[in-house]
Amino acid sequence: MTSLWGQVFLWICLFTLIWGICQTEAANIDEICKHSDSCERCLSTHLECAWCTDKEFQAGYRCLSRSLLLQYNCSETDIYENQPVLDLLQDKPLKDYETSDQAVQVSPQRAYLKLVKGNTQRIKLSYRTARNNPLDLYVLMDLTWTMRDDKETLEELGAQLSQTLKNLTGNYRLGFGSFADKPTLPMILPQNKENPCALERAKCEPTYGYRHQLSLTDDIPAFTSAVANSKITGNLDNLEGGLDALMQVIVCPKEIGWKEQARKVVILVTDGFMHLAGDGLLAGIIERNDKQCHLNSAGEYTGSLEYDYPSLEEIYRELLRRKINVIFAVTKEVVSSYRELSALMKEISYVDILSADSSNILELIKKSYESLIKRTQFADNSPDFIDMVYYTDCGGQFPTLQKRNFCNNVSLGKKIYFYVDVTLKKYPDNKVYTHKIRVEETSLSEYMDLDVELQRPCPCQEIPNPEDEVGRFQCQNQGYMYCGMCNCDEGWTGTFCTCPKDGTNVTSNEALLQKCRQPLTEKTTSPLVCSNHGDCDCGNCLCDLGYTGPFCECRECIDCDEKLADCFCGQCVCKYGWSGTRCNCDGDTDACLGPTGEICSQRGNCDCGVCQCEEPFLGTFCEIDPEKDNKLCQFYEPCVTCLIEQKQGINTCDNLSDICSSLDRQEHFTYSFVHELDSEQDQCLVRVVNKHGIQCDSYFVYQVIDHSNFLTIQAVDCEPVDYVALFGFISGFTLLIGLLLIFLILWCIRAKDAREYAKFLKETEQSWVREENPIYRDPVGRYEVPKALSVKYDENPFAS
Known part of the structure; x- marks a missing residue:
């Protein structure tokens, strides 16, 4: 029963706590809302703020939470609120x-x-x-002279390509196109226009920009045939017209046969880099690429000599717009350049290294496709x-x-x-x-x-009535109430039309409100009217209880004694001779003056003789910095170094008395040497090179009592290594270890012999004939007839 009442009490306490939190939150919301003087500002202040347009509403503020407006008898139909x-x-x-x-x-x-x-x-x-999603794969191949073996490889891999794609998705189509470059000087030599491979002492097809060979199809033999029937061509420079071709593949969806719902992929196969926008000027082509389809019925790109190469930005935008991914299958000589290019459009592109003869193209297609489908953006x-x-x-x-x-x-x-x-x-x-x-x-x-x-800013449906007496009374008979806001007569402005317009450009309520916003910089002001802690009255802030300042930006001072301090924007500013957060301490900062001559090491304030350190500094005089050296450790270090050297007989400090004294040279530091320091005290490190040339680390601690300095030093004598003693110690230790090992081995041998001898004795005692060798066995078998036979048949078969 006691347990039951305990649970009931616990639930009551929990409910009370939650209710209290809700009440506090509601009160905070109402405090935020109430200073908004228009419907639009009200709804923009907080999601829970609501505006009352009821003309009969008598509460002082029309912008409150919905629950409070209803509590103050605002009609529910006259409440405008945020409704996401x-x-x-x-x-x-x-x-x-x-x-x-x-x-x-x-x-x-x-x-x-x-x-x-x-x-x-x-x-x-x-x-x-999605699994088994349609794939449209268009192979765009460089068919210049250096790619002739790659074409043959692709032709031979036709059947295997089909199987590779089938493993990726059961719903795929293939297309094929080829490119070279613009058939004009300086991309080709005019005298070799009909046979650009003449320099290679071979015969090939005239240079062309781009040729669409096969639209997307699921007929794999047709793809293999298209690759086989394509012809090798050539150009003069080592740059190709791949961007010209890629742009046509992108912007000719009808000719290429792209399916809307398919994942669209272009694999561009080449061993060279590509001409970019502007390179067409070399051939006198100045017309910018128009990003339109220019393929004739034979699949030839007819704009090759008319339009410049497209830019990377144009290619990227079109790829994004038409949802096409591109895979750059390039040789290792140019792969770094293509990776830089791909980095500019990484969400829709992929780069991989193509072998010299394209024999790894199937593996590359599989790898790149899997990479594409593993990314989403x-x-x-x-x-x-x-x-x-x-x-x-x-x-x-x-x-x-x-x-x-x-x-x-x-x-x-x-x-x-x-x-x-x-x-x-x-x-x-x-x-x-x-x-x-x-x-x-x-x-x-x-x-x-x-x-x-x-959501429209306060979509008020009320019909304005400038002659309504109740509405005019609420606006001081110098305007009328409309949607909970005063529309002022000519010559008046303000929230309640109480402010006459003047010649200083303050002709609207918004201009008056601007005068109640605190300036932040020369050109910007706070968005809050009267810092949200008061009401704007004709350009002047009337602050809520507990706030002050021209923009209600300051809290009132609570603990300031008028005789000791002045209140400035919520903080006590002490008068001369007084200090502390409440200015109740006299101005004497002597107790905060550290050995360095600085008050609180210039890292804090002296409050009634005690240093109040700034973050993250610590210590009596704020001398400890968790990330840097201790200021007092650095201050005492020259003195401690001299004292250690003097103790070790080095005597390199001629001015010991000056170094080990206070800044005014009137008090010498008190010091002592100990074997161990108190581990609970913060220790300072000092490094001294002794007479043997060895750097020794010693530690010391300091205390400051009534401006007297006490140093406790743990000096370490770092003697040089005695190699003779060290050699003797190592030799003796090695000899001792060796003797122990020999003794252990002899003990093990003796123990084993003892066990073997004991075993021999035991076997000797158990032998049949004590005089015989224990391992001897008699070859003659002996049997003894029992003296009495059993008469029981089951025990003796000879019993009658």
């Missing part, structure tokens, strides 16, 4: 790819958000890489007035949520959660309050659409 909303409009579960339906890799797919200014809404976004198109921040633990890779929008090394089939914090920072200047934001995976056509509505 989050609704999921489409939330299909994640699933793998199926032939009859598309995969779902992002959830939810659509949500509705109603944002309140300054408030943050959090959306939980789920992502999982999200981005959005939110406007500048809406802030979106991503947090994730990457499926348990981190112990806590990290501020990041991407994850690496994500296991296939592993569900990853992203938490997206959406915050309305300010209202848009164009006053458009509905927006659509897309949060999308950067390398897939997977996204979440957000229908965002911004």
